[in-house]
Amino acid sequence: MSPRSFSANGRDYAASPDPVVVICIDGSEPDYHVEAMRAGRMPWLSSVLGDRLSSWPAHCAMPALTNPNNVSIATGRAPRFHGISGNYIYDVATGTEVLMNDKRFLRIPTLFAAANEAGLDVAVVTAKNKLRRLLGAGLVEDGPYPDGTAGRAPARRGICFSAEKADEATEAENGLGDVLEYVGLPLPSVYSQDLSEFVLAAGVRLLERRRPDLMYLSLTDYIQHKHAPGSEPANAFYAMVDGYAAALDALGAVVVITADHGMSPKSHPDGTPRVIFVEEETEQILAGVDTPIEGLRVILPITDPYTVHHGALGSFASVHLPDGADRDRVAAGLRALDGVAEVLDRAAAAERYELPADRIGDLVVLAEKTTALGRFAAWHDLGQLDAPLRSHGALGERDIPFFVNRALPAPDLVPGGSALVHNYDAFWVATTWLAQHRSEAAVTAATR
Structure with missing residues (x-):
């Protein structure tokens, strides 16, 4: 050289x-x-x-x-x-x-x-x-x-x-x-x-x-x-x-x-964000099979100090499940939601998208191009958004x-x-x- x-x-x-x-x-x-x-x-x-x-x-x-x-x-x-x-x-x-x-x-x-x-x-x-x-x-x-x-x-x-x-x-x-x-x-x-x-x-x-x-x-x-x-x-x-x-x-x-x-638009025609609240949806899936939800944590990796840009709403989420949760059942439930493009377990997501397996959740959720992913409604201060939501994170971007x-x-x-x-x-x-x-x-x- x-x-x-x-x-x-x-x-x-x-x-x-x-x-x-x-x-x-x-x-x-x-x-x-x-x-x-x-x-x-x-x-x-x-x-x-x-x-x-x-x-x-x-x-x-x-x-x-x-x-x-x-x-x-x-x-x-x-x-x-x-x-x-x-x-x-x-x-x-x-x-x-x-x-x-x-x-x-x-x-x-x-x-x-x-x-x-x-x-x-x-x-x-x-x-x-x-x-x-x-x-x-x-x-x-x-x-x-x-x-x-x-x-x-x-x-x-x-x-x-x-x-x-x-x-x-x-x-x-x-x-x-x-x-x-x-x-x-x-x-x-x-x-x-x-x-x-x-x-x-x-x-x-x-x-x-x-x-x-x-x-x-x-x-x-x-x-x-x-x-x-x-x-x-x-x-x-x-x-x-x-x-x-x-x-x-x-x-x-x-x-x-x-x-x-x-970057993709992720709003309804009236300008309000088109969002799936993944943590809320996962709680409902777990509650349906009498599974404890303590320990459930959804991470939105878009989160940073500049939330005026996006309100911490992206199109990629990591789901950390409680001990004993039925991972396959949760994945199937999330996959059935309108606006979800893909749900992968940790090993599959790490292999397909070259991710560090120890720094993602039990499940990885990717939204469709026109949809954003959130945790639960109260977690997001959407009043900061001063324009229809445009964001990123998944395959649409x-x-x-x-x-x-x-x-x-x-x-x-x-x-x-x-x-x-x-x-x-x-x-x-x-x-x-x-x-x-x-x-x-x-x-x-x-x-x-």
Whole structure:
């Protein structure tokens, strides 16, 4: 392996002569790009598509949520490897419900840490602060990881900060201080398009001034939760993204644009949320066979500190059953509900969707595209929702965009499926697959 190439979690990443920038547009179903281009709002993407830009059908990891997919992109692997099965889990050992937003939940290092170890300059900018400690492990912070690298300090200082807490970033903790002055923008509101724009502006400024070898820019889905593809707010958002992507391209970067998950409407015609309250339904099934319900716990892994986006209503749920409960009977009862797409036991869900079996429930419930899953009505503060519910989590939100500003053949990394790549192939495509194609092109040219 050449200097500045590196390996991470069983994948080799080739050295790139150009900076590599991966943009993750949170909640970006493919129709957003289609509609924005149709409206003439993404001139850069439209001008390079088919000429020097490749686009392939792609899937996100399951569940179709922010934390699992951002960490999948950051590690190059599915959740069964890195262990982040949602934003939120039930810790059976402690009997507590916890946010998985801390590095201690990671089971493998990030590719950012491996690149940093190899001597590359790495920068990570996220919109929401909940991702910062996960993505910064081994880059600006120590492990721990259970593979023997626990406690090892970063080989060099990378950069990792969030737009949400940009005013609190320091050289010691984030690799860069005075971020607001550096970027030249005020601190954005967490519930705004400005949060994503700050991330992209920071990326352009970092590329202009520092030119990192690898850069990851993770946006927020505030717009996508509120506005459908083709709406004016959505088109304006994608026009903004297009402008910054054009600037990164003009600075010579290999640019990949993908998403952590899609987004779907989940409301009745009158605008009220279309919800199945899984914990209530499970209680009724258990009560019908005189089974105790003590110990029943439904976990909605979409749950995070930003409930104004979605009211903690997604389309993926984990059901932890009481001791002695008839799992098959509960599964059959839930499967019969209108709006439920699939109910799997722990082993089947872990195998089919590459999930860590010890961090999901006895049963996993996936809703249909137009339906959301809740716990019980009183648990959700739906008064926070100021628009008809649009949310994500299951198969209806698995399709995502995947663009790279280089003309490349499609790598079939998902044999037999409707997708050719996953979002977590982004850095591999931008380095190894691109290097391989360049080598093949050079050999072909030399033999002419």
